[in-house]
Amino acid sequence: MKLKEIAHSRTGDKGNISNISLIVYDQKNYDLILEKVTPERVKAWFSESVFGEVIRYELPNLGALNFVMYDALSGGVTRSLSVDKHGKSFSSALLEMEI
């Protein structure tokens, strides 16, 4: 199963740091994403984009995780050579992860 079957996501940016939220549609799946979507897996999945640490914050009352990915935006929104300088599209890739 892909993550997108049970969760949705949004990406934000600050400088060279990207954050991706992961929010379950149904609270009963929160424990599943907590177990399966570790920061190590997220860092490995985005290995061609994210070169720094990935930290995961947990918000059980909202059924959400927040991944903060350092050194993730090719030097930062203001100077990146990438077509998607903000990394807005990262959320769609996270949801393609198999769990």
Added chain:
Amino acid sequence: MKKIRIGAGAGYGGDRIEPAIELMEKGDLNYIIFECLAERTIAIAQEEKLKDPTKGYNGLLEYRMRKVLPLCKEKGIKVVTNMGAANPESAVRVILNLAEELNIKGLKVAAVLGDDISQSIENYMHLEVLELKNPLESIREKIVSANVYLGIEGIVEALENGADIVVTGRCADPALVLAPLVHEFGWSESQLDLRGCGILAGHLLECAGQITGGYFADPGYKEVPDLWKLGFPIAEVSETGDILIEKVDGSGGLITTATCTEQLLYEIHDPSTYITPDGIADYTAITMEQVAKDKVCIKGGKGRVRPETLKVSIGYKDSFIGEGEMSYGGSNALAKAQLAAEIIRNRLPIIGCEVDELRIEYVGFNSLYGTKIGEVLNREHTLGEVRLRVSGRTKTRAMAQMIANEVEALYTNGPSGGGGAMQSVKEVVAIGSIFIPRSDIHVNITYKEV
């Protein structure tokens, strides 16, 4: 219980105007905010101001205010905006001239000043730039702007003095919302949780349509009705800090706990520590409840005491970027685009183009996530078309132009069937951050009336 209704009229500098007008006409608002300053916007505005001292405010200010001013007067809605960018005083003059032209009288317009610290930047050369891990000294000659993120003080004072419209330069986005709440409810500095709720309300509103169904739709998974007439949000905030997010009946979009949760986590790092000049908000105890269609009640924001240092955004001239694009089609599209890229890689040294950083992307295949994820996503079908994108960083505009030209020259010198060349060359104004003591900052306010 007293409640204040604040609408979000813009989520970024170039945002749509009709949703703001709809909010002012039908939203029963007390206040409307226009958040129009991205990280880099003020550096670009500062350059405009250097060329013409009467400019340097948001480019859509006049366009927006022409529609906003009549409603501001008619409905008694107060406006708080950072559209002043690098030049709030000029922005106020523009607003006054418009009011006179539209024959609107009895408006007090305030400019909040003090965010521009470029005159005292020499004092901070020893401080480390967060993004560069080097002292500010290392970019001394390249600095074009230095603006501190102000908090609510200037806006609150302007409102206390009866301003109908408050125009700021750089200030923390949530302050545009927290300031009216502090003014209306008298929340003191020691009422940390209430201020945390006000910061939360500001954070939820600052991107306007992003909480009402914009940046949300995913066909087949998350449907959003009528995005072409997306309504902007209203936060009805009570004096106890409860927030009701809603929109005008009949507008497009939707408000659900899902849209609110996505926006709550947008651009935040540690949800227990959302740092603003006015306090550190804690979002970990928040609860959300869908109380009616397109109405979500959000409670439980907390707050801690405000930081003693303030963030300063430093704009500096970093480099030039030259870009070129060309499309290839057919089942051999990727191979053709890869051949084209090989040609460019070999051409750049031949023509003496010095490139500090080169990025080659195949749009449709790996431009967003790289090759590994690209291959996973594309393994079940052939790529029928691929767009080569070459982007390079150089020290001069001329070198950047060479990159762009080389891609265009693939028309006649590259693989078969290359079409749709596009190019761009731009100077990069990058942003770095330093942190300075709050006591170094002196906010002052000027007023004009019609």
